[in-house]
Amino acid sequence: MDNKNENNPVSDITLFVKIGIVVLTVMAVVGLGVKFLPNAITVSNIGRKRDLPIYSVETDENKLALTFDTAWGFEDTEKILEILEKHDVKATFFMTGEWIGKNPEAVKKIAAAGHDLGNHSENHKQMTRLSEEQCKDEIMKVHKRIKKLTGVDMDLFRPPYGEYNNMLVQAARDCGYYTIQWNVDSKDWKDYGPDSIVKKCVENKNLGKGSIILLHNGAKYTPEALEGVILGLKEKGYELVPISQLIYKGEYRIDQTGRQYKK
Known part of the structure; x- marks a missing residue:
């Protein structure tokens, strides 16, 4: 007896259409889940080896950003804020929970001046040695401190010591944070003097549009060097902006050097 469905093109087409409907339905459900996830961060380097x-x-x-890792020191922070205000510059301060706890009024002053508030972890540990849950705890403790003090929901995170791995970057992303490093290092913590700091910032081979500059609020010569850094960068035609006005939010891609591109 002949099989009526054997080599029947209409049957094959019907099966193909059914499979297609199922696939599209799954994609739509997943897509909706991503679309309506609050503050979703989508980056195309997910799934890469690094x-x-x-x-x-x-x-x-011609924009770049000055950033300050803020883990120790108070008086220097006051001087830094005065210099930034004098030159109408907004920067980004990555603060630890311990520093926030000791200097709550300074945190409020930083926020009131219009600078970005950034997360530098609760205890400044080597977070690559922690578990995923411990990393999230380090991030969210600071988040809650700042939220209580200022009402700000931070979304910028810098790992202590600049150390990270895939787990930490993903943990920060799960907490709604963009992980921020730098491509220009002032080396201010080495205490080589203000001239050295200015030179390492203004004449750095990596300096260019979209650069992120690393400074420390508690480094010995940073307040003394800061005005020279600002003036030197402005003379080169750069506008100094906080990280929130430099990076792309939402969907983006990153190349192998860590440079962010709008998707």
């Missing part, structure tokens, strides 16, 4: 933070940003504008 999940990179943002070291710099691809932009046609």
Whole structure:
């Protein structure tokens, strides 16, 4: 007896259509889940061997960012804020929970001045040695401190010591954070003097549009060098902006150097 469905093109087409409907339905459900996830961060380097933070940003504008790792020192922070205000510059301060606890009024002052508030972990540990849950705890403790003090929901994170791995970058992303590194290092913590800091910032071979510059609020010569850094960068035509006005939010991609591109 002949099989009526054997080599029947109509039957094959019907099966193909059914499979297609199932596949599209699954894709739609997954897509909706991503679309309506609050504050979703989508980056195309997920799944690569190395999940990179943002070291710099691809932009046609002459913009770059000054950032301060803020883990110790108070009086220097006051001086830094005065210099930034004098030159109408907004920066980004990555603060630890311990520093926040000791200097709550300074945190409020930083926020009131319009600078970015960044997360530098609760205890400044080597977070690559922690578990995923411990990393999230380190991040969210600081988040809650800042939220209580200022009402700000932070989304910028810098790992202590600049150390990270895929797990930490993903843990930060799960907490709603963009992990931020730098491509220009002032080396201010080495105490080589203010001239050295200015030179390492203004004449750095990596300096360019979209650069992120690393400074420390508690380094000995940073306040003394800061005005020279600002003036030197402005003379080169750069506008100094906080990280929130430099990076791309939402969907983006990162190349192998950690440079961020708008998707």
